[in-house]
Amino acid sequence: MWRARLFDFLLFFSALAIAVHTRSLDVEVNLYIKALFLFWAFSTLYHRLRVVKKTGNTTVDYGISYSLSFGIFAGPLGLLIFETIYRFTVYINRKRTKTADPEEFWDTFYNIGSFSLAYSAAYYLYNLLIPFFETLPFGFWILLFLLVFVTSFLIDTFLITVFYMLGDVKTFGDAYDFYKSRSLTDMGKTALTNGLLLLFIHQAEWGTLFALFLLNYLVSLSFYSKSQSIQDKYERDKFEQMAYTDYLTGINNRAFMDKKMTELSQTEEYIGVVVADIDKFKSINDNYNHSVGDQVIRHFANQLKSYLNVNDNLFRSGGEEFTLFLRNRNYVQCVDLVERILRGVENSTVEVEFGSETVPISYTSSFGLYFYKISEQVPLEKGYIVADQLLLESKQDGRNRLTAVNGCNNAGKPVLVKN
Structure with a gap:
């Protein structure tokens, strides 16, 4: 456990060092504060639609992230501020609703560090590669998908490292299965959403930006509600089957x-x-x-x-x-x-x-x-x-x-x- 916790703080302080090294925000303070509030509000709202999966002793949340577009827009320092505020908001809400894991406070530092590092890398790659990709047809969108792929790989690698230290990942096959669980469709959705957010925020289209956030939330809420209904029906059918099935022979009772x-x-x-x-x-x-x-x-x-x-x-x-x-x-x-x-x-x-x-x-x-x-x-x-x-x-x-x-x-x- 202590090795995993040491790794968590290594990620956090590495992200902090990169943010401090940049020294300043990439945008004006007023513009940054507006964007920060909007991204924080909808990220917090969207968090309730996350998919939770238990891996060994660790709980992993899966859901769309807006950090890619925000990191490219605000730079490593602005990104670290956003991740810190957002992740501690999630932590406080979990404590309030009594859904926090025993190690939730320390895990919050892992979340801040891993996401800040991954999307800071995306920030530098974007600025390095955008001049080339702008010359290609649909180059901007190709680059966004590439950045989603890279950041997903980095975040999964951080998680696998922690799971390996905790004993939840033991073989290369376990790690490969974890990487393979990523969906190309989900990555495409993340790239499209973050690409549109980035375009609108650069143009200061606040109304359009708000509408996109809201649309994304409503669509996700609809799918979430439908998946919950399917899950509830599955569980009802399963309990009914158990109630009507003879335990010894497997036929009806x-x-x-x-x-x-x-x-x-x-x-x-x-x-x-x-x-x-x-x-x-x-x-x-x-x-x-x-x-x-x-x-x-x-x-x-x-x-x-x-x-x-x-x-x-x-x-x-x-x-x-x-x-x-x-x-x-x-x-x-x-x-x-x-x-x-x-x-x-x-x-x-x-x-x-x-x-x-x-x-x-x-x-x-x-x-x-x-x-x-x-x-x-x-x-x-x-x-x-x-x-x-x-x-x-x-x-x-x-x-x-x-x-x-x-x-x-x-x-x-x-x-x-x-x-």
Whole structure:
């Protein structure tokens, strides 16, 4: 930590030395104060739209910077004054809102030093290269993009050095990934914004300068709000998925099954409701352990899932009990599918970890199938109860079998099938 802190102050005092060496501002004091206030106000306003990323123990803020145009306009001394006022404004605001990191005060000196150094370098490069680039078509804009690229590289290098000292960057690959995270689109946006600011400030077009700042802020605010909405939706969907997903098997749980039953009960579709479970599952837990039992349950869930299509639904409705909703099929197709599942489970073997060995386990399963047309008189909840009773009959009749009932045959009477 002390090496990183020493590096922070090295950057700060290097920037201070360069600023003191210049001795004076590049512009008149009155003009500088107007520009300073405008850049400070909008930089502070824009700071709330930053993107925050945690890298190891360090928090990194990403956002558009106006320091390039201000540094070229005011020179190293004017730039250092701006960065000092702006960065300490950010620090005070974070302390006020209790969002400051424990080392925020000392990190402020790093921010002042690194940005002042990088954009002071841009100031000298601009004055050195602008006579040549002015002779080229779009030379001014090419130079601005080049300066954004150079300053981005310098700032990233400073950060990587700090991360290396803190142990958050360990290899060249880590450093390369950090450099690669820069977006050319974002650099182009920074170059365009700072180029326009520089043109308007040199011409003292204060109204246009204010309008550009405001436009940039409003556009950024719109994108920020949209990205927040997308992030909020993603998090809601993620939490909903977690609430409706069985932790062991990764398929939908009983809560989602109840939700789906409520939805489907509003329809009048033909459906095959299947309730299935693993035969003599308790003996698997007793002869091995619950970890082995969990592996068998996962295997059974995957077996069931492998036979279904996108229109079907599969739920873990109990410990080793699963429920299937077979849709867009007739009764014969439902019976045929469940029979194939039953034989597939019977002929399969699951390799489980038990002790220090891999043990093959074979098991069977039983099924109850009730096929009918959903109606107000017989909603899906009742269809599930009938299928569950049919499963019980399969168990009583010797297990490893299917008991199925067609609740809507042509004669209007139930047809019982036992396999």
